[in-house]
Amino acid sequence: MATSSPWLTWAFSPTISAILVTLVISLLLPVLVHSYLYRKATAQALPAFLLIGPSGAGKTSLLTLFANGTPSPTHTSQETQTATCQLPSSALASTDRYRSVNDHTHDQPQLLLIDTPGHGKLRHHALASLTPATALKGLIFVVDSAAVSSAAGLTETAEYLHDVLLVLQKKHTQSRTSKGSQGIAVLVAVNKQDLFTSLPVGLVRQRLEEEVARVRLTRSKGLLVDSGVGLTDDGEADDESNWLGQYGSKEFKFGHMEEYGVEIEVVGGNVKGEGEEKGRVDGWWGWIGENL
């Protein structure tokens, strides 16, 4: 049409300049859009390990030891703290297991440690970090082996361990994606082995298993904690889904959790040594290396 703008006519005409302009725009535009969207290089997500455990077990000290090489004095935590650490040369990462011993060209891998508060009121931080499917490679449950020798300390530790394992079990059985049902490795780090009143690792494991069995029994017989059940009919609480491990079994063993992809290993050590001794944490580093 004669009254239409001339550049529109030119744009649709088969002239060389029009073709060239089209080519330039169609090639450059995606490049520009890509460089704008990706202007900050997305950092490679480091493998993350979560430090969890009752108050006073030594989680924050462990974090400072792994991050700085020496443990700092600590007090009760109120917030989560993350730190990046590097695997020491004594531990072998599972990704490097086929390398030759004499191969020194690579760096030890880095990992992210997340420390959570252990106080009763702040445990939701920890349990909230468990549920999203981040790059959580493993869970380190720190236990105070001297507090476990008393009944109150054992109960508190076992209740927390029971809650954590139940969350993991539910994540495995009730997730709708295959990513959510991947297993997770759990290390029960028995800390404070240098103390005089500490129990040996095997005894701690046995006592924890018995106490967790008792806790799940009383939880199942206790009152329904679903306050909504009486007031509204939101559905029935499923007894089986709240039972840890094999339904109806009398004892609880850590091996029962393997069915839900949760592999539990119990290793002892101590963050702070007596006097001038350094802590012995090689077992824990070894486990981290295996699960990296």
Added chain:
Amino acid sequence: MLDGVEILTTSGIVLWRRHYAPIPRSVVNSLVADVFIEDRRLQTGDTQQPPTSYRKDKYTLKWTRAKDVGLVFVAVYQSLLHLSWVDTLLTAVKTLFLKEYAPELAKPHLTKLDPARFDPTFDALVRKLDTGSTRRPSVPDSEGPGELTPPSSSASATEEAVDEPPPPPPPQPLFRKPTAPASQRDDTSTDATPVPTPDTSRPSTPASHLLTAKSGPGKASRRARKAQQSFGNSSAPASSGDESATGRAQAGKTGTAKAKRRWDADGFAVEGEEEVLDYSTAGATPSQADNAAGQREAADVPAVDSAQMGTRTPKGHFILKDLDDDISALLANPPHQQNHPPTQTTPSDPTLLTTATTKLTSLFQNILGNKSLTATDLRLPLAQMRTHLLAKNVAREAADRLCAAVEEDLLNRKTASFTTVDATLRQAMSSALTKILTPSSSLDLLRDVTATTTTTTGAGARPRPYVISIVGVNGVGKSTNLSKLAYFLLQNGFRVLVVAGDTFRAGAVEQLRVHVGNLSALARRGGGGSISLFERGYGKDAAAVAREAVGFAAGGTTTTANAGGGAGGVGLLFDVVLIDTAGRRHNDARLMGSLAKFSQWAHPDKVFMVGEALVGTDSVAQARNFAKEFVDGTGRLRNNGIGMDGFIISKCDTVGDMVGTLVSMVHATGIPVVFLGVGQHYGDLRGLNVGWAVERLMR
């Protein structure tokens, strides 16, 4: 006469500390737990204003916080002293510390700082502020790298850094030493401070006992060490630690004419001195090696040009240069005064264009997030939130405090991307509510009952019945909820004794008799428990009835119970004793006073207060008045100074969404809610699901 100052992050790592006396770790830990996490107000008594100091054992702690970087600055001193300059010290320390370490603090993932940079600043501050004659040389903490100060020197701060470096401390058994009396540590005091008795109590858990900071060897003055030994802990390991301490001090002091005297466990001086117990230095003899090492390393220390750092005043005091100007400026003009003017300046006379653009940008920022929150941003949404909470039947005091806490938390934070201010506020309020409602340790009633009734070793020597008592104002549902609790216990196979402790109200005993009859019929059908009633009619003293009942349940022989049932085997006749009490107005002093006697005679394991969900603002006063009645024989509130063990909130099915009473009662006392009554039949008892409650409140 400060005992110590610590700077720690909110995640618990101690970034810097200075101890003048050994401070047990539990002191600061309990400050964090009680004040920051649980927010207990009962100790200060004043419930409106935020507490500024905290007392624990014989220490008083004062603190200040830097919220944006997540730091807490704590000062500890003995309660008997009254130091007025501690607040100023803390404010000045905070400002100077933040200035000094600003680049490190800006980085994320902070776990460690170089502490030595702040030491001279701090010493200068203390020297300036602590004008009293009660100063003492600092005792470096035993867990740090260990600067050794020669015992009886009153060296000024700047000379400490260039002292001979310490010989390595010996491996020492981790036993806690009694803290030395403060007055013995000070050489120049003229104050007439009374000598506090040394704390030699043995803490309950061995783990905490063994992990407290050990006062290092040779770091206390000789007099203090003598005091420690003479107060005779009588445990051999402590004295062997002291022996090595004296050996250490002896090696540390080079070139003193007098030989140190050492004492053994029996209080006698050890004359022959070759027996040094420290083998940590590799060398010929320990003392020779240490002397040699000390001299060698003293020569290695580089010379320090003192003129660079500061000047000498005519009086001979050596004052650090820049710091003095900083500090005097700081002390003359405290930072909080400096902060006021900026907030008061308001933009004057904005034109139409600027208002429009600011509104648009703020609207976009609101949607897109990453907006820094100011007080004006938060004012309107907070007011709306407060009204919302009041509409949910939360008491005004609790709503105000929650909103103040959330505002303090959110001020100057940035919103996350793509969240509005409203959404951020809701999230913050949900987490604040969750934190208030979550108990520090969850109640497992069945476990506790089983443990008490079957234990034959450990703390309780012989098994005894588990005593639960129910208190509350008139008409909240005590008897009904007691029967629900009895039904729950019966279903788990326990033998229950119901005690009619309400000897006043007409028909109270008959009501319980009917309940017990129903429940025993239900128990016969299934469950395996048994239930009986214990009553003494009307007009008797409730405390006496309760005591008699507990004795009877434990297996007493002389008294008889009504309505036969549940005679057990050997020992205990009943596993659980449930005591009903009369309803009483919380502002009637005479009736409330009888509760104290009741708790002392009956020794209940658990005291539950029943509050109805329908009550309004009265709930706060009710909870407080009931909680402070339960004192034991020594006048301390039972259950670690809290009073009661839990709330049972009844009639929750009648309120629908307006469950704000939960929050009011927990806020007032810090006592958790353990059960909810959701109906008028025996099975209508539930535990508290915090997520459900918060969701109802935020709906």
